[in-house]
Amino acid sequence: MAQEALYGRARPKTLAKLIGQDHISNALAQAISGDRLSHAYLLVGTRGTGKTSTARLLAKAMNCDTVRDAQKSGRPLDKKEIPCNKCDACRNFNASPDNVEFDAASNRSVEDVTRMLSTAYLAPLVSHTKTFIIDEIHMLSTEAINSILKLIEEPPSNVAFFLATTEVNKVPITIRSRCQVLNFRLIPQTTIAPYLLRIARHLEVDLHEDAAKKIARLAEGSMRDALTYFDQCYSSGGKEISLVDVDEMLGLISDEKLDKIISAVNAHDRRATADAITVAFNSGVAPNSIAESLITRLRDLEFAKLNRGEKSFAGVDTLVDALRKSISEMYGSGIPDIILEMTLLKLAAPVQMSAQLPTVAPVQPSSTNLDAGKKIFYDVLNNFGRQDDDINHLLKKTVVTNFDGKTLTLGFKSATLANMFGNNRQVEFEQQAAQAAGHPIKISVVVDKNLSASILDQVSEPDRTALADAMNAFGASDATKI
Numbered sequence: 001m002a003q004e005a006l007y008g009r010a011r012p013k014t015l016a017k018l019i020g021q022d023h024i025s026n027a028l029a030q031a032i033s034g035d036r037l038s039h040a041y042l043l044v045g046t047r048g049t050g051k052t053s054t055a056r057l058l059a060k061a062m063n064c065d066t067v068r069d070a071q072k073s074g075r076p077l078d079k080k081e082i083p084c085n086k087c088d089a090c091r092n093f094n095a096s097p098d099n100v101e102f103d104a105a106s107n108r109s110v111e112d113v114t115r116m117l118s119t120a121y122l123a124p125l126v127s128h129t130k131t132f133i134i135d136e137i138h139m140l141s142t143e144a145i146n147s148i149l150k151l152i153e154e155p156p157s158n159v160a161f162f163l164a165t166t167e168v169n170k171v172p173i174t175i176r177s178r179c180q181v182l183n184f185r186l187i188p189q190t191t192i193a194p195y196l197l198r199i200a201r202h203l204e205v206d207l208h209e210d211a212a213k214k215i216a217r218l219a220e221g222s223m224r225d226a227l228t229y230f231d232q233c234y235s236s237g238g239k240e241i242s243l244v245d246v247d248e249m250l251g252l253i254s255d256e257k258l259d260k261i262i263s264a265v266n267a268h269d270r271r272a273t274a275d276a277i278t279v280a281f282n283s284g285v286a287p288n289s290i291a292e293s294l295i296t297r298l299r300d301l302e303f304a305k306l307n308r309g310e311k312s313f314a315g316v317d318t319l320v321d322a323l324r325k326s327i328s329e330m331y332g333s334g335i336p337d338i339i340l341e342m343t344l345l346k347l348a349a350p351v352q353m354s355a356q357l358p359t360v361a362p363v364q365p366s367s368t369n370l371d372a373g374k375k376i377f378y379d380v381l382n383n384f385g386r387q388d389d390d391i392n393h394l395l396k397k398t399v400v401t402n403f404d405g406k407t408l409t410l411g412f413k414s415a416t417l418a419n420m421f422g423n424n425r426q427v428e429f430e431q432q433a434a435q436a437a438g439h440p441i442k443i444s445v446v447v448d449k450n451l452s453a454s455i456l457d458q459v460s461e462p463d464r465t466a467l468a469d470a471m472n473a474f475g476a477s478d479a480t481k482i
Contacts, residue, residue, distance in 0.1 A: 012057065013085055016080040020223065037062065041179055042164075042176060049185065057083065062129040063127040109144060129158045133162045135164045189217055200230075251284070261276040376441065
């Protein structure tokens with residue numbers, strides 16, 4: 001026989017056991033003690049934060065004999081006894097015909113809702129209050145929503161409604177205005193991890209603290225998710241659950257492997273980075289999951305730096321930004337692994353154009369070769385540059401300084417312009433130059449502050465365009481000859 005899931009067994013039995021929602025449990029305890037409960041509640045919050053559990057606790061408390069006796073006598077109630085779970089009403093709550101639970105996600109039509117509410121006007125059979133718990137209320141159709149508006153606004157005596165939703169923006173304002181709204185918060189990791197350790201002790205399992213923290217982080221504020229992850233590790237493992245066990249059971253990549261990638265990138269060791277990425281891929285984790293895990297790990301490292309009083313985060317920020325961009329590129333791509341590899345390898349060994357550029361002009365070539373090089377350059381400028389404002393503006397500041405038949409050398413007056421060309425346009429320009437020359441052309445870039453400006457850059461529009469057109473029409477290689 002299948003065992004009940006841990007999150008089901010761990011459901012809170014009293015308001016005192018509602019984890020991470022003290023603002024709600026305290027307010028409800030006071031309302032119950034003072035017999036000031038509303039007839040309709042809208043419970044709002046993300047998955048696994050306790051909405052349905054709270055609705056059941058409230059429904060049970062409305063019929064609890066201990067609670068009702070305390071309300072009559074005016075005795076203050078502690079959260080630990082709301083509900084008492086000892087009286088007949090509490091013990092028979094789950095089997096009571098007066099407690100109706102309805103899943104709006106799978107029963108959305110007006111017929112479903114009408115059938116569920118058909119008994120609302122009938123007196124409770126065994127309980128004091130008839131309760132209706134409707135989960136995912138935002139999934140109901142418009143007609144179904146309209147069919148319960150009047151009933152929620154003016155319900156029969158001894159009837160209460162508890163509506164739960166994860167998307168309150170989809171709940172009509174007409175419903176929200178008729179209910180008291182309880183906003184459930186994401187449960188902090190610092191609350192989830194200790195709770196998991198308590199559960200583990202109760203199950204006589206040695207759950208390591210770092211393993212509990214990782215599960216809490218994965219849960220992203222959902223206690224149900226955290227219990228599901230822990231249940232998976234508990235069911236598949238032994239009496240001890242370590243961080244390594246969590247990674248293996250949940251199909252995660254270990255922090256150790258992530259740290260090796262980060263260290264290799266920071267050390268600008270391309271070989272070590274490639275090896276570390278290969279090891280990560282061999283673990284069977286999807287590339288986008290590895291990238292997301294790297295971002296999470298970098299976040300942890302940055303907070304560790306903050307705690308140590310460090311103030312330099314340039315390397316971390318650069319890596320995070322690059323990974324975020326690669327994640328967006330990976331979705332829908334057929335080569336997500338290559339995208340991640342190239343992103344990390346580029347960060348490990350970034351191209352430093354300015355460090356490779358000579359600072360002096362090369363030896364002047366023969367005029368014949370130089371004229372041929374200029375002709376290729378102006379052909380590319382005419383056919384390619386004028387279709388792209390960015391490269392057109394950049395190439396107007398370029399001077400052909402050398403051409404040996406295979407390599408065309410372009411000179412720039414500043415390293416900034418040279419870097420802009422080398423990083424963004426050099427490959428495209430080489431392709432266009434090869435088409436103009438009829439054979440492969442290699443582009444070389446130099447920086448010389450003493451270079452004279454290109455003749456085209458010295459001419460203002462519209463004369464510049466007319467000059468370039470004339471050079472193309474006459475096949476001239478030098479603008480000074482026109």
